[in-house]
Amino acid sequence: MIEELVRLIENSDSIVALTGAGMSVECGIAPFRGEGGLWEKFNPEEYAHIRSYRNDPSKSWELFKLQIEEVTDAEPHAGYDVLVDLEEYGLDSVITQNVDGLHMRAGSKDVIELHGTLSKLKCDCGYKEDTSEYLDEILENKVPKCNCGSYLRPDVVMFGEPLPAHAVERALELSRNCGLMLVLGTSSVVYPAASLPVIAREHGAKIVEINPSRTTLTGTTAHLSVNGTALNVLKGMTELLGK
Numbered sequence: 001m002i003e004e005l006v007r008l009i010e011n012s013d014s015i016v017a018l019t020g021a022g023m024s025v026e027c028g029i030a031p032f033r034g035e036g037g038l039w040e041k042f043n044p045e046e047y048a049h050i051r052s053y054r055n056d057p058s059k060s061w062e063l064f065k066l067q068i069e070e071v072t073d074a075e076p077h078a079g080y081d082v083l084v085d086l087e088e089y090g091l092d093s094v095i096t097q098n099v100d101g102l103h104m105r106a107g108s109k110d111v112i113e114l115h116g117t118l119s120k121l122k123c124d125c126g127y128k129e130d131t132s133e134y135l136d137e138i139l140e141n142k143v144p145k146c147n148c149g150s151y152l153r154p155d156v157v158m159f160g161e162p163l164p165a166h167a168v169e170r171a172l173e174l175s176r177n178c179g180l181m182l183v184l185g186t187s188s189v190v191y192p193a194a195s196l197p198v199i200a201r202e203h204g205a206k207i208v209e210i211n212p213s214r215t216t217l218t219g220t221t222a223h224l225s226v227n228g229t230a231l232n233v234l235k236g237m238t239e240l241l242g243k
């Protein structure tokens with residue numbers, strides 16, 4: 001299967017990667033769903049919905065703090081470097097649902113963050129600042145405040161909020177125009193990200209998913225489903241590329 005994937009990469013000149021929480025699992029960052037997922041401990045309605053944040057920011061900050069801590073401790077694994085190397089083989093962009101900033105840290109040149117990022121904090125007044133500037137307060141369980149008096153929150157999309165329009169437009173455009181889409185570590189149940197492989201396929205792209213479990217794409221939208229973890233499959237792939 002990895003050989004088939006390598007053949008597809010070598011025959012495509014416009015490749016897009018779509019990544020989800022599974023891409024970062026091997027960096028020590030928990031996914032939302034499944035075993036060990038954050039939703040086992042945090043009810044999304046209570047902690048991750050914009051309504052609950054407005055009612056009680058300190059409760060949502062229990063989840064934000066955990067996510068920020070995980071991301072601060074994590075480093076991109078070797079699979080991230082493989083995606084950077086794939087730029088030589090025609091990988092144009094990475095569309096990610098992840099908010100951990102790891103593709104940027106690994107050096108991918110064009111990253112579209114559909115759900116925002118934990119690496120910035122923002123306020124309703126328009127103020128934005130690097131999360132690192134507030135890290136000490138956050139780790140002391142304080143909820144950081146803006147100079148205007150309101151609470152700050154990570155620049156991520158919470159349930160009940162729209163996705164950044166520019167990111168969605170770019171993701172749609174890339175999906176319509178790519179020849180190959182690699183879908184890594186996403187359960188493909190969160191929309192609109194889940195519709196991107198479907199749109200890409202409708203526009204003639206080949207779809208390959210890399211995931212240790214079956215997803216909504218398996219046997220439907222995906223032409224090829226490579227069963228394995230992102231790290232193992234990407235590493236296995238580089239050994240064959242260019243040979």
Ligand code: NAD
Binds near residue numbers: 021029034
């Ligand atoms: P998800 O939690 O719904 O699904 C994770 C998928 O990854 C599953 O299909 C699982 O089988 C697969 N997976 C698990 N381990 C893997 C591995 N080692 N290699 C490859 N795949 C593996 O995640 P999702 O589909 O991305 O969608 C849900 C939301 O999760 C997104 O909105 C995203 O913002 C958010 N999220 C992001 C992070 C992060 O930034 N790292 C972490 C948790 C959740």
